[in-house]
Amino acid sequence: MNFTPINFVNNLPYILKGELGTFIVLGVIALSVVILNKLTHGDDDQLS
Amino acid sequence: MSFLYENLFALTWQQVTMWVIGGILIWLAIAKEMEPSLLLPIGFGAILVNLPFSGAVNQYISGLFQEGPLSSLYEAGIANELFPLLLFIGIGAMCDFGPLLANPALMVFGAAAQFGIFFTFCLGSMFFATNDAASIATIAAADGPTAIVVAQKLHSIYLSPIMVAAYSYMALVPIIQPPVIRLLTSRKERQIRMDYEPKSVSKTTRILFPIIITVISGLISPASVSLVGFLMFGNLLKECGVLRGLSDTAQGAMANMITLILGLTIASQMQAEQFLKLDTLMIMGLGLFGFVFDTAGGVMFAKLLNLFLKKKVNPMIGAAGISAFPMSGRIIHKMGLKEDNQNFLLMHSMAVNVSGQIASVVAGGLMLSFFL
Numbered sequence: 001m002n003f004t005p006i007n008f009v010n011n012l013p014y015i016l017k018g019e020l021g022t023f024i025v026l027g028v029i030a031l032s033v034v035i036l037n038k039l040t041h042g043d044d045d046q047l048s
Numbered sequence: 049m050s051f052l053y054e055n056l057f058a059l060t061w062q063q064v065t066m067w068v069i070g071g072i073l074i075w076l077a078i079a080k081e082m083e084p085s086l087l088l089p090i091g092f093g094a095i096l097v098n099l100p101f102s103g104a105v106n107q108y109i110s111g112l113f114q115e116g117p118l119s120s121l122y123e124a125g126i127a128n129e130l131f132p133l134l135l136f137i138g139i140g141a142m143c144d145f146g147p148l149l150a151n152p153a154l155m156v157f158g159a160a161a162q163f164g165i166f167f168t169f170c171l172g173s174m175f176f177a178t179n180d181a182a183s184i185a186t187i188a189a190a191d192g193p194t195a196i197v198v199a200q201k202l203h204s205i206y207l208s209p210i211m212v213a214a215y216s217y218m219a220l221v222p223i224i225q226p227p228v229i230r231l232l233t234s235r236k237e238r239q240i241r242m243d244y245e246p247k248s249v250s251k252t253t254r255i256l257f258p259i260i261i262t263v264i265s266g267l268i269s270p271a272s273v274s275l276v277g278f279l280m281f282g283n284l285l286k287e288c289g290v291l292r293g294l295s296d297t298a299q300g301a302m303a304n305m306i307t308l309i310l311g312l313t314i315a316s317q318m319q320a321e322q323f324l325k326l327d328t329l330m331i332m333g334l335g336l337f338g339f340v341f342d343t344a345g346g347v348m349f350a351k352l353l354n355l356f357l358k359k360k361v362n363p364m365i366g367a368a369g370i371s372a373f374p375m376s377g378r379i380i381h382k383m384g385l386k387e388d389n390q391n392f393l394l395m396h397s398m399a400v401n402v403s404g405q406i407a408s409v410v411a412g413g414l415m416l417s418f419f420l
Contacts, residue, residue, distance in 0.1 A: 029261055
């Protein structure tokens with residue numbers, strides 16, 4: 001285990017990449033659900 | 049008669065320390081009822097494997113190799129990621145995505161609450177190699193199976209402390225989250241009421257949802273498709289409506305069985321000479337840090353949204369975006385009731401909590417995409 005503080009700065013872009021990636025994937029999934037809900041509305045609906 | 053006491057002289061203070069740690073885990077499981085299904089086997093296993101010349105794990109005694117059952121279980125089910133993935137089928141069968149499907153916008157909170165993973169990675173990278181830092185950061189996903197799979201795939205040498213930290217902190221969610229939430233929110237914010245209007249979700253949507261998620265996640269991050277796939281397969285068992293027996297088995301007997309074996313197997317990696325190191329303390333510290341920042345990320349994102357929303361959200365629900373399901377959702381609901389006994393946040397917090405389940409797997413998959 002070595003202490004290399006510069007790695008913190010070098011890896012900061014991963015926070016942006018990671019969070020952005022997660023938001024995009026979840027966003028695509030949410031959008032799919034919205035479309036799915038619209039397409040299948042009234043088809044054996046169950047309250048949630 | 050020396051055979052009665054000769055092993056006693058082989059006992060080390062490190063092993064006794066591990067007994068104490070095991071005892072604390074058992075105490076938390078029984079007296080505090082914190083995730084007893086996990087902490088009890090881990091605690092007992094920690095004592096079991098730290099007896100001098102324990103036959104429960106592989107040992108060389110007088111130059112002769114002796115195979116231990118817990119080491120065999122480790123090779124059979126954790127070294128190849130089988131147990132965590134099988135457990136995911138059970139978790140998937142337990143998850144009700146209905147409230148989330150009725151209100152898919154809540155998924156953003158699950159995404160926001162993964163902040164701690166990526167921030168902890170940056171912190172960890174100051175002390176550990178990149179693959180180890182990424183594996184350690186995944187502890188913050190509050191998702192034991194994901195942490196194990198990521199650490200395995202990235203060939204982290206710290207798999208055992210990562211497993212122990214991930215499962216221990218999952219059990220400690222009721223202790224870790226409330227103070228962080230209280231620190232970041234005012235009483236007025238915690239009292240914000242969120243009306244819940246039940247919406248209808250079609251059976252077709254419920255059935256197609258797990259399949260679509262598997263396809264989307266698999267296309268974006270093929271390395272994590274087993275994680276998402278097993279989770280969603282479990283959910284499909286539940287939602288298809290024609291496999292009630294399999295669904296009940298997956299979320300009941302199978303999940304209990306795997307949890308039991310997983311707990312004991314994790315403990316096989318808690319041998320004093322491997323576990324009592326400065327690195328382990330660092331990993332436990334970073335894991336805790338990640339949990340705190342995941343919680344903070346979710347809460348702060350909800351507060352940020354409130355600056356723009358007409359109908360405010362209770363920022364506490366952001367904290368449910370971690371993957372510890374269903375503990376985190378329940379905690380937020382209880383905290384809401386504590387502030388205002390007519391404030392029922394359960395459906396919102398559970399929806400965010402299941403979105404956290406998906407988001408944590410996605411975040412783990414992204415870690416694999418970045419560093420595999």
